[in-house]
Amino acid sequence: MGTTTPPRTLAEALRARGDESLAGLLRARPDLLNPVPNDITQLATRAGTRASVVRALEHLDRFALQTAEALAVAPDPAPYGTLLSLLTGDGLDDGEQRDDAGAAITAALPGALATLREQALVWGEDDRLRLVRTARELLAPSPQHPSPTGLGPTVAEATAGMSPGRLQEILAATGLPATHDPVSAVAALSSLFTDRTRMAELLDTAPVEALSVLDRLVWGPPYGEVTPNPTPPVKWLRDRGLLLPVSTRTVVLPREAALHLRAGRAHRVPEPVPPAVAAAAERDPQAVDRAAAGQAFTALATVEELLKLWNGGGPAILRAGGLSVRELKRTANALDVTEPIAAFWIELAYGAGLLASDGETDERYAPTPASDEWLDLPAEDRWTHLATAWLAATRTPGLVGGQDAKGRALSALGPELDRSAAPDVRRRVLALFAELPPGTAPDAETLLRRLRWERPLRGGPAASATGQGPAPTEGTDLRSRLALWTLNEAELLGITGRGALSAQARALLAEGEKAAAARLAPLLPEPLDHVLLQADLTAVAPGPLERPLADMLSVLADVESKGGATVYRFTPGSVRRALDAGQAATDLHAFLAAHSRTPVPQPLSYLIDDVARRHGHLRIGAAAAYVRCDDKAVLNEILADRRSTGLRLRRLAPTVLASQADPGSLLEALRDMGYAPAAESADGDVLITRAGARRTPPRTPPVPVPEGPPVPDDTLLGAAVRAIRAGDTAATAVRKEPADAPSSNAPSGALPRTTPAETLATVQAAAMTGSTVWIGYVNADGAASQRVIAPVRVEGGFVTAYDHTADEVRTYPLHRITGVAELAEDGKG
Secondary structure (H helix, E strand, O other), X not given: OXXXXXXXXXXXXXXXXXXXXXXHHHHHOHHHHOOOOOOHHHHHXXXXXXHXXXXXXXXXXXXXXXXXXXXXXXXXXXXXXXXXXXXHOOOOOOOXXXXXXXXXXXXXXHHHHHHHHHOOOEEOOOOOEEEOHHHHHHHOXXXXXXXXXXXXXXXXXXXOOOXXXXXXXXXXXXXXXXXXXXXXXXXXXXXXXXXXXHHHHHHXXXXXXHHXXXXXXXXXXXXXXXXXXXXXXXXXXXXXXXXXXXXOOEEEOXXXXXXXXXXXXXXXXXXXXXXXXXXXXXXXXXXXXXXXXXXXXXHHHHHHHHHHHOOXXXXXXXXXXXXXXXXXXXXXXXXXXXXXXXXXHHXXXXXXXXXXXXXXXXXXXXXXXXXXXXXXXXXXXXXXXXXXXXXXXXXXXXXXXXXXXXXXXXXXXXXXXXXXXXXXXXXXXXXXHHHOOOOEEEOHHHHHHHHHHHOOOOOOOOHHHHOOOOOOOOOOOHHHHHHHHHHHXXXXXXXXXXXXXXXXXXXXXXXXXXXXXXXXXXHOOOXXXXXXXXXXXXXXXXXXXXXXXXXXXXXXXXXXXXXXXXXXXXXXXXXXXXXXXXXXXXXXXXXHHHHEOOOOOHHHHHHHHHHHHHOOOOEEEOOOEEEEOOOHHHHHHHHHOHHHXXXXXXXXXXXXXXXXXXXXXXXXXXXHOOOOOEXXXXXXXXXXXXXXXXXXXXXXXXXXXXXXXXXXXXXXXXXXXXXXHHHHHHXXXXXXXXXXXXXXXXXXXXXXXXXXXXXXXXXXXXXXXXXXXXXXXXXXXOOEEEEEEEEEEEEOOEEEEEEOOOOEEEEEEHHHEEEEEEEOHXXXX
């Protein structure tokens, strides 16, 4: 067995990989699977496209990216030793290199190189490492997109348009002998700049000011502006080629000279090791769990209050979608929170499927039927439902109040809040929390530094390396903002407590919802079945109330204050609300007596009886609207009241008044005047208004916007690899040319062409001998393809064969086969 021939192309390198390696490539870069490539060549072509390479670079960590950047400024191909020296330096310390850093780089480089190879960004053996051409174009220095290394063009690139005479002048100034052509002149100058000894001797003769100019350019950017009459130090550098002209007013420090000044390093600060996440505080794990559970209970109460607030139909939807600023402020005031926090709770309820648009002509937000099912769940299950929805949501409430790319305001529940990176950032932040000991609160700055190391191109300071826009300032990139929002939202939701990850959140991340609910349940307060009635027409709930008691009390009284205990106040309006909902005075007395640990105060009993006595005395129906009352004096009093002028009332009968206002407006107006009217139906029965009657049709929660194609599962990966292998077998199969066939000018790989009779004869012969043939086939949609098949049976105008391309047995109509050719002996199998 001879030695293996080194691959000459990326396709050959991929073809030499095993199935597990190909599956790893497709798993790391799932965009290559859409659709499944026909063969290895198509896979390699797709892996080299700009969009795919940019996506792959964005998923590299800092050191893997620095390795690719070093390869982009290295010779092509580059041996492993050259790459290592670009990262560690050439061993001649310039005052900044450290031995421990060099050891860390030496240890980490094989792993980084393996990552680049696995993702098909680098190919070739260690003695001939090649960066994919598109990646080199993206990462190599250019005037439009400077390299993150800060290096400029090579001497050969910078002198491409320079006159031969000028090159000879530079050689003479540096003390080099003249050459006969520009190519050898450039080679001589490059050799000088890469020779440590001769370069040092040249710089020893430089003026101090010239060395200061080099110091300003050495770590980038390597470009500088000059005047038509440069200063003597700049002129000295320009005369010797240490500064080469880019334009009439711009010069550049050539790459070879910069590397000498850097002691051979491509990066000023290589980062082979991920930054550690430091601890900001150490807390008692049990105290953390209790604090997180308390905040989880508050989160559930806030979402429930939001659902009650929008129970009868929430705010209207803007024409462009979303919630208006006024409605957001109103909701924030009702929830007693700031507007950004109100936007978080609204988006959380929306993402969990508890709120949605009602779809009516006058479109409004309202609770969904799923919200009723959610309210019936135990508290711990309601929390896991919210936490799971938050982890997977791509909607980003932190953006509310900002502006989009066109300067338009971003509103809560608006259409422009999806950020596909949000779920990944949330889970990664919580995973870094989970790596710390229980009770440890991480330092936010070191956590952000770790995230930027893991994904430096995802909007971070190095984002401009791929030409995707200017690099944002530190801490303003999207991933950093998402991480900071995650810290705040996790605390609000009870994922963390006092800055540390709770035990229930660890269980949610590692074991699932059931385990998290089991951890949380003992920490939540038990709901109570009683309140404490007081003589000042208030009721105190010393803890969370059972669902039926809380629902009834929210109708019968108004919440006055919240905290460790909730204070409810009974008012004539709240009692009337309960009567409007169908309760009788006796029902209210019985309810309070059954659920109060203290005797029912006499003032409260008087209040209920007084409101009940007057409730329904006035009846309002639809005429446009009318008022009916058996007491003529009450109707006379209403007509005489100047506040009723706007209702335009007139008497139809001694006990009936008519109004031009609608029944709802008439009800509200008379209630504002101090009366207790009741609405009635066309049959004269009192209409009962029940709270929470408005619900949307069944709605599904918003679907998260994926960040690129989904990661394929093992079954799909196995099938894709088999299909690619089979297609590659068909594409690279060598067919046997008939001996009597005239020479053809058909391009290599063209579909075979034979007559129907020749096709039938060849396929029948292959079926009898069990051999494999190459066919051209056109399917019902007119798409042409080439396949390698092993015919099994030929009958009735069809051929049944094992298709090596599809890796399965198929049946093909003979009339759709454009031609057939036998495979050469070395193409079999």
